Amino acid sequence: MTATFNPFTAAQLSRRQLLAGAAGLGAMAAMPIKVWAAGNTLNIRTYTEGDNFDPVDASGFGEEMLYGCIYRKLIQYTPGNEWGWQPDLVEVIEQTSPTEIAFTLKKGQMWSDGFGEITAEDVKFSLERIIDPKMESAIKPDLGSLSGVEVTGTHTGVIKLSSPFAPIWSIALPYLAGTIVCKKAIGEGKRITDAVPPTVAGPYRVAELRPGDRWVLERNPEFTGPKADFEKVQIILIDDEATAEIAFEAGDLDFTRIGLGSIERLRENPPENAVLSEHPSLYYVWVGMNMENPKLKDIRVRQAIQHAIDVPSILEAAYFGVADASTGIIAPGLIGHRAENLVPPQADFAKARAMLDEAGVDTLDLKLDVLNKSTWTTAAQVIQATLAEVGINLSIGVHESGSFWSLGKEADGDRWKSLELVLNRFSMTPDPYYATAWFTTEQIGKWNWERFSNEEFDKLHKAAMGETDTAKRDRMYKRMQDLMEESGAYRFITHEAAPNLYSKELKPAVRPDSLPLIQYFAKA
């Protein structure tokens, strides 16, 4: 027999001791997270991961959260309940004519890592590269009619528009496309391809990037504005709202958006040391109908469907009664918001049935396509039940996001031809231009899946973009939504609601639609 070395017997370690040791190690491993959450680290959730550090390649709010921390803009959204902007890099900025905006930068605003002062040349470089066709930036439309920037001094310049563009103040300058980057660090015609940006100017800088998990930011010691309140910020990717809520309760998050299904429970029993805040949202949800599908070509059939969908039931079932019915695609508080719909939100089955009879339709088999999220599938089942009341048999097609977002796109195949009804939801920025832009004739087969085409709508969209008279602009957008609804191709559902849950030890800064402006977050 040969003697073998047994580490357990050699160290006289019993099974019980081993388990106790493992438990101890586990507790130690968890400790730093708790310490961070309670101390100088802000742990905030994102539901979407940005792709990169270069605004020219940005696509949405995932990047905006990051850019707000590490970059600066001429102006930034003001935190609070009213949409507005406040100066960031600029000392003075004013519209000197319908097509010109003059600005003067504050002096002594610096880039990190030795890239010097932020100048008007950086502003020109940053904005012009977004509209440069060679750069093929997806956010180019955000800058509308911007034609260039004239540099008049180290700190002064004039933003030039080819035609008046009202959303310049609400979308272009304070959002993604208005992000200022360093000309010297990037270079003409080039992109940021490094693992971390070569230089930053915001209150934080990138410490670590863990794809699919989180961005870790740390305080930027070279920031020339007021010192950031947190030493470290972790922007943590959690797609599922229920998971985020559990993470919040476990102390792994300090701020998160939560699901609407949780509001009622949290109103009654908020977690200890937490605050629930509820905000209106800008998103818009609607049931769209493909006007070119043979089953839906008759306007009376489409209008019957409009009348047969009971919006209050959808809101109660899928949105837990915490979201209001929408009157169009433009949310309350924005120019162009309509006070009421042409078709009331409540279903009128008798009217719907009469319209179908008039169209010579006895029974109708239709398909509604939705995303595979519980809110959509729940709403779809309610729609299925209400359409059955008028003899429409609805089947529900559920898609994962890749499949869903190609349903109506001509570039992705012929599926748009068989598309019938679709439950859709678009994101929005605080200018009505951003809502109507997707429903023009030009957008058919791209984002206009209803294939709605109306000459008056197209003309109004172009005109309203440059209209600076607010009252006139308001009337134009209202008319455009009337045209959409009159076509029968749209049944407007809701703008949703946007609840956040955050630690009492935090003083959050959010836009009116609840999206966080991390750069302004502070300790309570």
Next chain:
Amino acid sequence: MSIAERSPFKYSVAGRLISDPLAVAAVTIIAILVLGAVFADFIAPYDYKALNVRARFAPPSFEHLLGTDNLGRDTFSRLLFGARIALFVGMTSVGLAALIGLTLGMIAGFGPRWLDNTILFLFDTLRAYPTIILALALGALLSPGLGTVISVVVLTSLSEYGRVARTQTQAISGREFIDAERAMGASTMRILVMHILPNVLGPFFILAAINLPVVITIEAGMSFLGVGVAPGTPSWGATLKDGFDYIRNTPWLIVSGGIPLILVTLGFTFLGESLRDVLDPKLRKER
């Protein structure tokens, strides 16, 4: 006791199953599920489609035995109708997979070597696809639905049946009685159908019984992932998914959705075990 005194029923497959408590438990569970599915129209206290949003997330009570779901539908009624889907998917998928696997396996086991190699290559290729990945891919390519669920199950499990059939065929085809049949001029088809098939079927029943709960769980899993049956269709997996989505609102939905899956797994696993004890002579000797 002499051989002449033996009761023929007691020593038949059915007789031996009845004398096994595990088999009795299995048959009872399966019978309850099957009868529940068949007579769901009469047993279900509510219309499984009827929405009552104001009564959503109700806990179990005399009014709603297993509570209500996110749309206020009676969970017990939905699970009863869900049993129809589960058993339909289970039986159809296992039946199709077994039929295709059996045919290909017997051809591979009895045919020339090149055909055997080709069919084995096909089995290995199909076996290499992880079920869930294939389910997600097919769910995205085709639209989700029962057809997709059945296709996934058939594609991923037919190789298992095929391999068993091939091995059994190869083992039997070398026996003397097969040589004798050949010498008497029997056709290949006659040998396969009349002599090999009956000997292959025993292990097939065991395999099918053990696979059925797996298949039903795959259906539930695919519905849980959103690539199974369409929303609104009563399915155990869909109930589980709703339970997961709304676990913060009620724990009952996920518990209720899990009960039939546990029962069906226990029932068919017990039955498979008992069948193996009865049909496998080697095991019988060892007992």
